[in-house]
Amino acid sequence: MQWDNREMRAGPQDLILMPAGRELGVTNKPGALGNYIADTVTFSQELLSSFRARHGVEIHARLSHASSAELCVPLDRHTTDAWENLLACLTTDAPQALRTHYGEGVLLALSLAGYAGPLLIDRRDPLGARVQQLLMLDPAASWTVARVAEHLHLSASTLRRRLANESSSFSHILEQVRMGLALQWLQSTIRPIGEIAEACGYASASRFSVRFRQRYGLSPRALRAAQLLSI
Known part of the structure; x- marks a missing residue:
């Protein structure tokens, strides 16, 4: 396929x-x-x-x-x-x-x-939900507004405007998808942190760790350590 x-x-x-x-x-x-x-x-x-x-x-x-x-x-x-x-x-x-x-x-x-x-996925779904499902098909891909807009048969400007009307943005949804998947994989698998970073579309584990800490308040390594202590 x-x-x-x-x-x-x-x-x-x-x-x-x-x-x-x-x-x-x-x-x-x-x-x-x-x-x-x-x-x-x-x-x-x-x-x-x-x-x-x-x-x-x-x-x-x-x-x-x-x-x-x-x-x-x-x-x-x-x-x-x-x-x-x-x-x-x-x-x-x-x-x-x-x-x-x-x-x-x-x-x-x-x-x-x-x-x-x-x-x-339904065409009547909020645009943000359709964008989210599209990004989840391949979170590691080099997604851009133009590429997503093409998949959804919209212009890039229309995509930006309609997401703004939903109080959202392409970059917000992209990070939400990637961080959400990373959190799940960290909690439910033993995949190496570097591998998770790559699977979520981050060029380096260090960059991924910075973004993860900014979003969740602790590093991926600290999250894993906390889980081990709670078992």
Whole structure:
């Protein structure tokens, strides 16, 4: 799979999310027996809107702590169960009510795992929320106002003006995304601080540490030390 400047290999245990209006490149590589098999399910806008309305609060809470907004995500146990139930429902010509129920089950499993963001972005969402989800697709990228505006089919000046109307800015959202992900990774993984800095788009660990201290009041190293003491 290729999108933006990224490339990722998807295998049998992965689920590919294909949001409406997003350009993706897909290269199929058959297995040893020359077979390529994939199940594809399309979610209607009505189902997505209904799901957002029913689970909106929980979705936004999960998205704010999501590790990323990947388009190629691993099938964990709950998502696998939900996906298999949906496929079984579709292949047995079950009633539409059951199809909707199991479809929402897949969306809920993805939401609980923090992966449903790209599917749930709506053009009616506040612009800041759409910018945030876009940046989370690749927090380490060299994002600029012009690049984000192009993705959202806006001019750079329009993007700046509309974000200002929401009392926000591109730089504020970018730092919010990068710092939020860094905080989560520091708290939930043992990844080296330098690696986290790079994954969040900072050119050096020292620059990252300065920005982190300014935002949270302590350095990444001090945060890790405090966590060890509290265990």
